Amino acid sequence: MPKTRLRGVRKPPQCARPVTDLAQPQLALRILLTIVVGSAGGAVFAWLKLPLPWMLGSLCAVTLAALMGAPMRFTQRGRSVMAVVLGVLLGSTFTPDLFARLGSLLSMLGVLAIYVFASMALGMGYFLWIAKQDRVTAYFCSAPGGFAEMILVGEAMGAEPRQLSLAHAVRVLMTVLAVPLWFRYGADIPSSDMVRPMVLAIPWQDGGILVACGVAGWFVASRIKLGAAPMLGPMAFSAAAHISGLTEFAPPFWLVAAAQVALGAAAGARFAGLALAVVGRALAIALGWSVLLLGLLAALAKAAEHLAGFDYAVVMLAMAPAGMAEMGLVALALGIDTAFVSTVQVIRLTSVVVLTPSLFRLLGWKREAPS
Structure with missing residues (x-):
């Protein structure tokens, strides 16, 4: 079957590939060079x-730097190691209070379902x-x-992998x-670089507990083939340690900053590999979709606030269409119910990756060759 090509794209944007040598x-x-540029x-x-x-x-x-042609590169293993740090950090925000709000969590899942289906319907029309x-590429974009x-x-x-990757x-x-x-400059919500005091060092006993949470969590999650194992496993173990009162500490600031840079x-x-000057239309299409998607989220969050009494900021962060680590860090920086946000993000990511291919098979679509 002939493959469609996206003009001007030398190589598709992709997750950093595993590097063994x-x-x-x-x-x-x-x-x-990538680390130096990121740190700067x-x-x-x-x-x-x-x-x-x-x-x-x-x-x-x-x-x-990547769009200007610099040879930016990062490894999947390096990202995974730093994801462990962020998983332990996010797990440290969990408290027993989360269990007292299961009713709110279930209600939020109803809002999440509306958002996912509405965004896919809007996206199908747009793409x-x-x-x-083609409809297969549009569906998965x-x-x-x-x-x-x-x-x-x-x-x-x-x-089509290139269009899919770019979108x-x-x-x-x-x-x-x-x-x-938006939360800093448009929504009048105060922000801080870190809600907790910036701790540069922690007691060795607590450090050992956090390291154990990271290592054991990653190992167990990998063995049971849990998606996003470097993040979810350590987060679950760290949450258990903090809910049980085993420790009250989070990873030190310098380590968290390094993980954020990574x-x-x-x-x-x-x-890397995209030439900005020659992929203008493709980038414009992807950018337009991102604006529509965020606009839909903002409208739904405002409706949920007025009709169901949800907190606008919590809805925005809990359902924002990015990674769980990134949105968890935003919630932490803003002091907005990080544990609740992280929990809903896990459910969003898991449900979409499970249900999307299942629904696709029911539809029975196949990609058509370009005419």
């Missing part, structure tokens, strides 16, 4: 006192009629799931950038 000088230099961007954002400076600064700097994509998961599932089902990469990028900036750099490096 870090001794290769060229590859090692590219990774080092984070430092500039911190100096400007912007929200989530280390993650957003790294993301912006590496993305810009079919505006972007002129519309799904508000995790970046890597939707790429893998969509390609396996026959979606989801820009969606995640725009959400991670727009949501914290997370931003990994996201920005997905754009």
Whole structure:
């Protein structure tokens, strides 16, 4: 079957691929360059006192460098190690109070279902009629799931990989950038660089507990083949340790900042290989979809606030179509119910990646060859 090609794209944006031979000088230099660029961007954002400076600064700097042709590269293993740190951090926000709000959680899942189905319906229309994509590619471009998961599932089902990668990469990028900036400058919600005091060191006993949560959580989650194992396993173990009172500490600030730089750099490096000057239309289509998706979320969050009494900020963060780690960090920086937000994000990502291919099989669609 002939494959469609997206003009101007030299190589699709993709999750950083696993690297087994870090001794290769060229590859090692590219990774080092990416870390340096990301750290510099984070430092500039911190100096400007912007929200989530280390993650957003790294993301912006590496993305810009990649689009300008710099050889940005990050490894999946490196991202996974830093995801463990963020999982332990997010788990430290869980308290027994979360169980007392199961009713609110169930109600939120109803709002989430409305958002997912509405976004996919809107996306199908947009990608079919505006972007002129085939219906299989349009379907999987519309799904508000995790970046890597939707790429893998969509390609396996026959979606055009380059358009699929670009649509989801820009969606995640725009959400991670727009949501914290909106809360800082547009929604009149106070923000802080870290809700908790910036702890540079913690007692060795508590440090040992946190390390054990990270290592054991990642190991167990990997053995049971849980999706996003480096994040979800450590978060679950850390949540159990903090709910039980085993420890009250979170990872130190310097380690969290390093993890944020890595997370931003990994996201920005997905754009390596794209020439900005020659993919203008494709980027414009992806950007337009991101704006529509965030607009739909904002409208639904406002409706849920007025009709059901939900907190606007909680709805926005809990259902924002980006990664769980990024939105969890935004919630933490804003002091907005991080445990609740993280829980709903896990459910969103899991349900979309499970239900999207199942519904697709029921529809019986196949990708048509271009005429």
